[in-house]
Amino acid sequence: MIYDIGVVGLGVMGTNIAKNMSRNGFKVVTFDFYDDVRENRTAELKAENVDVASSMETFIDSLKKPRNILLLVKAGEVTDMTIEQIVPHLVEGDTLIDGGNEQYENTRRRNLALTEKGINFIGMGVSGGEEGALNGPSLMPGGQREAYDNVSDILEKIAAKADDGKPCVTYIGSDGSGHYVKMIHNGIEYADMELIAETYYFMKHGLGMSNKEMSAVFDEWNKGDLNSYLIEITARILEFKDEEGNYVLDLILDKAGQKGTGKWTGIEGLKLGIPLSLVTDSVFVRCLSSLVEERKLVSEAYDSQIKTISSGDKASILEDLKNALYISKLMSYSQGFRLLREAGSIYDWNLKLGEISMIWRKGCIIRAQFLEEINRAYENTPDLSNLLLDDYFRNVVKNSHPSLRKIGILAIENEIPMPAFLSALSYFDSMKQERVSSNMIQAQRDYFGAHTYERIDQPGVFHTDWQ
Ligand SMILES: NC(=O)C1=CN([C@@H]2O[C@H](COP(=O)(O)OP(=O)(O)OC[C@H]3O[C@@H](n4cnc5c(N)ncnc54)[C@H](OP(=O)(O)O)[C@@H]3O)[C@@H](O)[C@H]2O)C=CC1
């Protein structure tokens, strides 16, 4: 048989994407370098009309030309090793697609090296986890346009479909752009998750709400502007009990893991000089959460507990909390999309920000109703520099920032840690100042290091003899 596409790597993602392709009518052959993995997966894949090749040679020989091969292996060295093993079997015009969570610099490097051999290389962000891979992920492919066109039919069929029927995949741009966009997706995912976690903590400790009550509130919020996958699963997590009737959430150690994509996003914000405080704060909260023993010691040393909020009406505080969560999320997206805009220009990718928001509407972890509004903002003003300048979002923020302030004050007064919320407020309060405090920074730099400064009243570069 001649197959339409090959998949290498029979982990969770590779197995499920291969099944998804087959269910969509494509002939799929798979391969894994480990004999036992191939053996273990054969029956399961056979039941889905997916074949498992017994050797790399038979795998390559059975593919339609030019060949399209999707890699779903561990990012980094394993991907390099996998490419090294496959490339000698390929010829000019063949395409490798890397669906792992890879650093975009690695993708640029591989794209360049393989282009010299006449082999196309697409770095494709895949989001949606195990379930998305099987039933429809959001796909972010970047690389040679003509190589994308060769596989666009397969990618459009396997991708999630938004409510208007459009597939959640689009050509992102050249070399590492697809993996870059996936990285930003994950950074935004970190901030969305952190904001929701802080909301839960505020409800639990500040308002003394039960898991059942909190679950009902998140369910209610999911019917409005906050409608999203992460809000939906939060409601389910809050009410979930084990066989003994215990809430599983309450038994989970408060130590967050991370595989690195949030950190990469933060580093990229620092590298390009674009504020990305909600993502970086969210990464640092995960780091802080890991200092379990140290937190215990500091907690004992200060013996200062969170207070239950004693003033105000609970219903109106919850309304403020909902508004505060919404505009904090907006601040985070305004930072994330601002970074994408900068990267598109610096790396010459011509990123279409509206289209990117559209392919995140379904299939991925940050899928949300809110992304339709982001697309509308960029359709109205394609070169919009910051989402805060869109008319619709400006009205939302104008109406809701007093809520964010009230929640911030309650958090500070009652010792409830809400770093991402406070970061959102600080970002907004700083961005809306025509003049910020940095004239003082410039004066200090000039004082101690003769670093010079610019003036507001005349052009040029100046130095003052401050002594
Ligand atoms: N899981 C998720 O939700 C998502 C994952 N991704 C990305 O997709 C890629 C695959 O993920 P996933 O399927 O979850 O990962 P798995 O760990 O389930 O599978 C990874 C694949 O890499 C192979 N592999 C791992 N280590 C080695 C090694 N040292 N040498 C050779 N092969 C190795 C595995 O082979 P073996 O089975 O023999 O160990 C397997 O085929 C990753 O890059 C991941 O970041 C992207 C989006 C979501």
Ligand SMILES: O=C(CO)[C@H](O)[C@H](O)COP(=O)(O)O
């Ligand atoms: O890519 C993903 C979804 O889009 C993964 O779920 C992500 O890798 C999870 O990251 P982390 O383990 O760092 O929380």
